[in-house]
Amino acid sequence: MTILKYPIIPITIIAAIGIALGSNNSIQPITASAIMAVAFAALVMAYRFSLKELLPKPYFTISVGIAALVLGIWVASLHYAPNHNAHYTRMIDDSEKPTIKGYISERIKPNNFSEKYYLKVQAVNGQYATGKILVTASKKKFPELLNAGDIIVIYDSPQPITKAGNPYQFDYAAYMERQNIFHQIKLKSNHIKAGQLKNTDYYIECFRNDLISSFNQHNYSPKVMNVIKALLLGQRQDMDKDINQDYIDAGVIHILAISGLHIAILFYIINLILKPLTRFRKKGRLIQLLLILAFLWSFAIVAGLSASVVRAVVMFSFVSIGLYFNRNANTFNSIAVSMLVLLLAKPSFLFDVGFQLSYAAVFSIVWLQPLYRKIKISKYKVVNYFADVVVISLVAQLGVLPLTLYYFGQFPALFPIANIVAIPAVTVVLVMGIVVVIINYIYSNLALLVGKVLAFLIECMNGFIGWIASFKGLVIKDISFTLPLTASLYGIIIAAVLWGFQKKYKRTVALLCAIILFQSIYIVTKWQRTNSNEFVVFNNWANSLIAYKQSGITYFYSNDSIALENWNLKAYAKGNFADSVTVLPLQHTFWYKQKRILVVDSLKIYETGINPDIVVLRQSTGVNLQRLIETTKPKVIVADATNYQGSINRWKATCNKNKIPFHATAEKGSYILK
Incomplete structure (x- = not known):
């Protein structure tokens, strides 16, 4: 493979594997540092011995690989926040509520009921501390938003972030742990504001808010203004849900998040503007490089230094430096x-979906360039430009297809058509938006005129994307996909590309083997998932939901009229590769693997002579649990999430008294009987 001639690429891949290993094992920094020192010493020795050899020996290559792997583990250990002595988790316990002082560093995407922020901890009970905590504030109780730099003093115990309560559900707690955030606190009457810390976060937010307020003179609708904030400033927290879903269904959601696409557009434009400087030879090219870097990083700061912006700016910074040194051929090196x-x-970037998608897309575009650059369908540059947009979009989608299927489980069939319009449109909108921002402060009348054109373009773009997304039948959703399938699909893509470069016999065989491997993994996975047996009481808040899976058939039991739209049901069906979903009315009794299961609801009706192994309590039933236990003698009591917390607490005490295992799905997640 041509790209492997660049040594930095395998080093980067091995280091990434090390980070993944280090993140899954809590290795102490001292231990990791000692291992790193040994690996580095071995690398130096191997290098010195290699200088004395006429022909290169494999031990130096092996030592480089080991050093890269250990480097990844070491870095992951150093960045794992609880490993530091000053981390707040080392200063709190369950015996008493601590006093936590910190400041708001960032507002993140809210939900329907609460605003969400990151709180950087400064002190616990007056003692210096570090770390981050997720803070939520009710929109009703606290309608006024918190700002970056607001100092908050909280008297409360941080609570663990709720883990996934049902099978195959997105685990938000695990995701936050990857970001070194382990606890959350709900703001109530448990906090006070204690001033303002005017740090970098504060000034960046003030600058960003000033830019946003400069658009007030245009009186844009919320939908237009939110698109502007997303494209120019990376602020998607207030994006309209319907518009956001339209962009997802059309396959162009990437244009709403500042990423490599936007930075590439800006990079191309600023390069074009500064191109005359190259006439002044080396000094002119140096000035061009410095101006490009200054512009890109200024834009990143304005956009709030979000993960997607930083990685894109870093990438194009290295590309710019490579171009300055005339290293056009080493684009792979710049990316790596x-x-x-x-x-x-x-290191947490490794687990960021946006990070993975960005590099997969950019890598595929660069790698496949020799193939798609040959495509010229017309002698007219404009026609070829639009053709290039379509082809590059297809290539990028090919590069991210396995990850898209794995993370999102959907595939928009009309994404090429959407990208033909969306990418040129977003280019114009981005440039015009920057122009409007500038002239907002210079010439108000001209700003209003250009601003009307900008609003018209955004409305047209939203309308077109909405029209594409309206073809719901062409958006393939709820696709069942696993990590082994993702890896094997990448194997097919890599083998196909290599075959495209050189149609040799060995590469043809490799491609066929990759296809057979993918098919085999799919067949085995589907067979295992569909033929496994289990009985599941879901942690479902609104209505009780039970799954009965046996002999390759899955039945869902619920009295909810719209149970088919239930997210927990969909996730379970997708995770089990279910071809169809059948929902039946909830029963009072079940029989699973010679175990009787009794369901007791608000009607409090049950048969006393069936002697159930498991009793499921729902709808805060007023049944006398002590009497039920005495008459039916169950082995396990399960309370689903439709019960009030007060009822759950009483039942738990009763079960403890009678020494019967008690499982509350609201606390422990769904109850699964294999």
Whole structure:
């Protein structure tokens, strides 16, 4: 493979594997540092011995690989926040509520009921501390938003972030742990504001808010203004849900998040504007490089230094430096170096979906360039430009297809058509938006005129995307996909590309083997999932939901009229590769693997002579649990999430008294009987 001639690429890949290993094992920094020192010493010795050899020996290559792997583990250990002595988790216990002082660093995407923020901890009970905590505030109780730099003093115990309560559900707690955030606190009457810390976060937010307020003179609708904030400033917290879903269904959601696409557009434009400087030879090219870097990083700061912006700016910074040194052929090196630098600075980027998608897309575009650059369908540059947009979009989608299927489980069939319009449109909108921002402060009348054109373009773009998304039948959703399938699909893509470069016999065989491997993994996975047996009481808040899975058939039991729209049901069906879903009315009794299961609801009706092994309590039934236990003698009591917390607490006490296992799905997640 041609790209493997660049040594930084395998080093980056091995270091990433090390980060993944280090993140899954809590290795102490001292231990990791000792291992790193040994690996580095071995590398130096191997290098010195290799200088004395006429022909290169494999031990130096092996030592480089080991050093890269250990480097990844070491970096992951250093960045794992609880490993530091000053981390707040080392200063709190369950015996008493601590006093936590910190400041708001960032507002993140809210839900329907609460605003969400990151709180950087400064002190616990007056003692210096570090770390981050997720803070939520009710929109009703606290309608006024908190700002970056607001100092908050909280008298409350941090609670663990709720883990996934049902099978195959997105585990938000695990995701936050990857970001070094382990607890959350709900703001109530448990906090006070204690001033303002005017740090970098504060000034960046003030600057960003000033830019946003400069658009007030245009009186844009919320939908237009939110698109502007997303495209120019990376602020998607207030994006309209319907518009956001339209962009997802059309396959162009990437244009709403500042990423490599936007930075590439800006990079191309600023390069074009500064091109005359190259006439002044080396000094002119140096000035061009410095101005490009200054512009890109200024834009990143304005956009709030979000993960997607930083990684894109770092990537194109290295590309710019490579172009300055006339290293056009080493684009792979520039991409790999930027990736390695980002991972060493913040290992958690490795688990960021946007990070993975960005590099997969960019890598595929660069790698497949020799193939698609041959496509010229017309002698007119404009026609070829639109053709290039379509082809590059297809290539990028090919590169991210396995990850898209794995993370999102859907595939928009009309994404090429959407990208033909969306990418040129977003280019114009981005440039015009920057122009409007500038002239907002210079010439108000001209700003209003250009602003009307900008609003018209955004409305047209939203309308077109909405029209594409309206073809719901062409958006393939709820696709069942696993990590082994993702890896094997990448194997097919890599083998197909290599075959495209050189149609040799060995590469043909490799491609066929990759296809057979993918098919085999799919067949085995589907057979295992569909033929496994289990009985599941879901942690479902609104209505009780039970799954009965046996002999390759899955039945869902619920009295909910719209149970088919239930997210927990959909996730379970997708995770089990279910071809169809059948929902039946909830029963009072079940029989699973010679175990009787009794369901007791608000009617409090049950048969006393069936002697159930398991009793499921729902709808805060007023049944006398002590009497039920005495008459039916169950082995396990399960309370689903439709019960009030007060009822659950009483039942738990009763079960403890009678020494019967008690499982509350609201606390422990769904109850699964294999």
